[in-house]
Structure formats: structure tokens, C-alpha cells
Amino acid sequence: MTANVLSVRDMVVTFDDFVALDHVSVDVATGESFGIVGESGSGKSTLLRAVAGLNTFSAGTLSINGQSYSGRSRSKDFYRTVQMVFQDPYGSLHPRQTVDRLLLEPLAIHGFDNVDQRIMRALDEVGLGSGFRFRYSHQLSGGQRQRVAIARALILEPKVLLLDEPTSALDASIQAEILNLLEQARKDRGLTFVMVSHDLGVISHMCERLAVMKSGKVVETVTADALESRAFSADYTRQLMTASEGFRRV
């Protein structure tokens, strides 16, 4: 591939004796939507957090937009390029800040102008409208909070969005709304997505390519089309596939 916006090579993350990521390599092309699936403890979130600089990694390389990063230090530039949306909308918003304040913070840090307009536009884009601007997060529903979190990530006009189970805390009907919103944002802005989920259905809907992870390793990388036609080789992928089809009485 020519233009990889994100490239991870042989990344190793350990927590004391526990190897959370064991020589993981992943390439994501510009404009692509890349999915990561696996069960809890497979290291999928750790990978995302290591990319975002929330974990350190002890070996391997990470390059984003041609720039190498190591450890946990990230430049301001990095956060202009890469933003993250977290799983739990109840935990990822500051409980004592209004939506306005939440959205202002990244703008102030990065020295943006036209703050007022940007906040209004960001809220419009996620379908919330100005009525929500001076509310606190506890006054919002789960779906609305996740919209605020997405607005906060998009307000810096990043190129890459890291999505860590963005809909798993939401109802099925709200999930559809958020997925549509994310897809629209990607289309409008030409974003690159790296999306982590345990739900194969969601990943195959949102992503063109996906990596299947298990116990810190990438089991295989397949395209979503291959998943549909069952053209995958690993047993574990098959297991996940069966699990996603629901309960069957034996």
C-alpha cells in the first residue's frame, strides 16, 4: 500500500508479566475504515490506547502520517490528526462541565479561532442543535452523550478517528443512529476510522477490512467481503462468526 496513515509494526505492550500485545502489526490506509474484533482481554483496546498514547509500548514502532512515535509522549500535532471516542459515554465526559465547556477545551488548547461558530457547527453536525449547548452531561441520555463525545473528537478536524466500542453501551436503535452519524462524518470529511468492537455485525457494516485478535495477537486480517463469503481461514474467526449468529438449541 502506498499511503498508510497509520502503521504499527511488531508492537509489544506488557503490564508487569502479562503480555497484552504480542508483536502486533497493523497497517491502515488513508481514508480506510479498519475494524478490530476480539473478545475481552484480546488486546484490541490496548492496541488503540497504545496508538493514542494512553499506554506505553515496550517494543516495535508506531508511525502516523509518516511521523514516528514512541512511549506515551505525543505532540500537539498528533492530537490534531488523531482523536479518540471511548466506549462508555457516562465515563468519558466531565460531569461538572457543560457541553459548551467540553467542546471549548480542545479548541482552546489548540488555539483555534471562531470558537463560537465551531461549537455551534459541531453540535449541528452530530444532530444535537444549540439547545444542548449549556447542558451538563448528566442531563443527556446515553446516545446524546456519545454524540457530544463524537463532536468533541471531530471539532479539531482530525484525519484519523479511533473508536473504542463506540456503541456497545447503547440500545440497538440508538446504535443504528450513531453508526449512521459516524458514517456520514467519514464521508463528509474523508476520515480514516480504526474501530474496535466485539460485534462482528457492527464491524462488517462499518469497515472494509478487519483484524481478528486473540490473546494479544492478530489471528488474521480479512476484508469485510471475505467475511461475508466466509473466505477466512482461522478457527477463531469461525467461532466469532457462529457466536454472532445467535443462540441455537442443540
Added chain:
Amino acid sequence: MTDKLLTVEDLRVSFPTRTGEVQAVRGVSFTLGRERLGIVGESGSGKSQTGRAIMGLTPKHAKITAKTLNFAGRDLLAISDRERREIRGKRIAMVLQDPKYSLNPVSTIGRQIIETLKTHERISTAEAKARTLAMLEAVQIRDPERVFSLYPHEVSGGMGQRVMIAMMLICGPELLIADEPTSALDVTVQLEVLGILDKLVAERGMGLIFVSHDLRLVSSFCDRVLVMYAGRVVEELPSADLSKAQHPYTQGLLNCLPTIGTDRHPLPVLDRKKEWAL
């Protein structure tokens, strides 16, 4: 089924709040024999409160009314707290969502299960222990002796949920209420736990109320499904006829799930109509 285990008629649960009364459940009626009934709905639809009202776990300040709330010939609203306690755990049991929060963190698994058993039956400690070990084995825990002396934080989520099921089934209840029993578990573990639950419910001939937000899961697991919206049952149908659902809300819930092999961009979203909530 001929013998009615549970009859619920016009069940209402409401909570007084500063801004007025919130009606969580508004007139739910159904009957249950020794069968599997699924209750599906979004958060706030009243599905959990329905289960909790039957179990008698609604907070004291809430108001419960019903024309009938009859379990095996006894009026659950009229009996004393003491009688209620005799039924709860012994004849009606409930599996909760997250074993991390619903098991006692400072007591070993074995002690918790024995406690349930000894509350309801007069048996010796040795016998209680033997039955607990047998029950742990029944939920397919490979090394029951070891798990018996572990604390809840020392076991995984899937194992914790099996312990929970073991604890709930040890007194041989006639009715089991499972409130999102697998939502906190991994997809691969979910199926295992459901398989165990399915087998035990069938073997012991219990009635089951399965509360979940996942319509597909419920329909593959239960014989009959109640779909709830805003505190009311909007549709009741046999699981096999799910594709023939009439209510737009049920159809919407079915359609909004992304599945492998269908290409729908954007996903259809629920267009909530005001009249659904009437």
C-alpha cells in the same frame, strides 16, 4: 400449557419524583406456564421493573398496583414481607446482569451458595456443601472444589455468571427471572452460558422470564416474546413468527441491527411515533 404458574394483570409501577410521578410500567398483563417467556425493550421501557416487581425487589417508595399478581395461587401483593422472603430465592429466583456487582465481594462463592440453601432449608453444613458442589458441576464448572473457595473477584465474568445461575437454581425454583443474564459477557462466552441456562431450565421444568434488549437473542431462546415500549406491551408473539411482527416498533428493532452479509447504508433508524407511547 394448562397450569398457570404466574398471572400478571394490569401491573403498574410508578416512582414519585420531585417533578411528578414517573410511570415505569403502565398496565402489563401476561400469564406464564412452565415455558420460556422473553421480555424485550429498550432502556427505560419498563422490562426490568416488570421482573423486579414480580420478584419483590422494587424500592419501598415506589407504588405497585395490579388487578392480579398471582404466583402459584398466592397473591404476591397481599402477602407479608416474611412470606415474600420465603418465596424469594426458594420458589422465584433471579439472575442479574453483572456478576461483578451482584455477588458478595467479601464472601467466598461456596459460602454464598450455602447461605442461600440454609436460608430456605434445614440441612447440615456437610450436605449443603455436597449439594453446592454438585450444583457447581451442573453449571459446567470444571473444578468445583477450587471454585468453591474462591472469591468472586478471582473468577472471570463467564464463570461468575455460572456461579450466579448455580446460586439461583440450588433451591429448585419454579420460576426463574433472568434480567439481561449475558449482556455483560463476551459473545463467545454468551453462548456457553445460554446453553447451560437452557439445559437446566428444560431439565428442571421451570418457568423462565428472560429480560433483554436483544430481540434476536430472545427470539432464539424463548418460546414467546413480549415487546415493551414506554411501560406497555406493544406486541406479543411466538418467537417463530418474529418476522411477521406487526407493530412498527418491533419491526424497527429488528431492522436496525447491522448484520453480516447485508449492505444497508445508512441503517434504518427507529422513527418513534408519539402514539406508540399512549
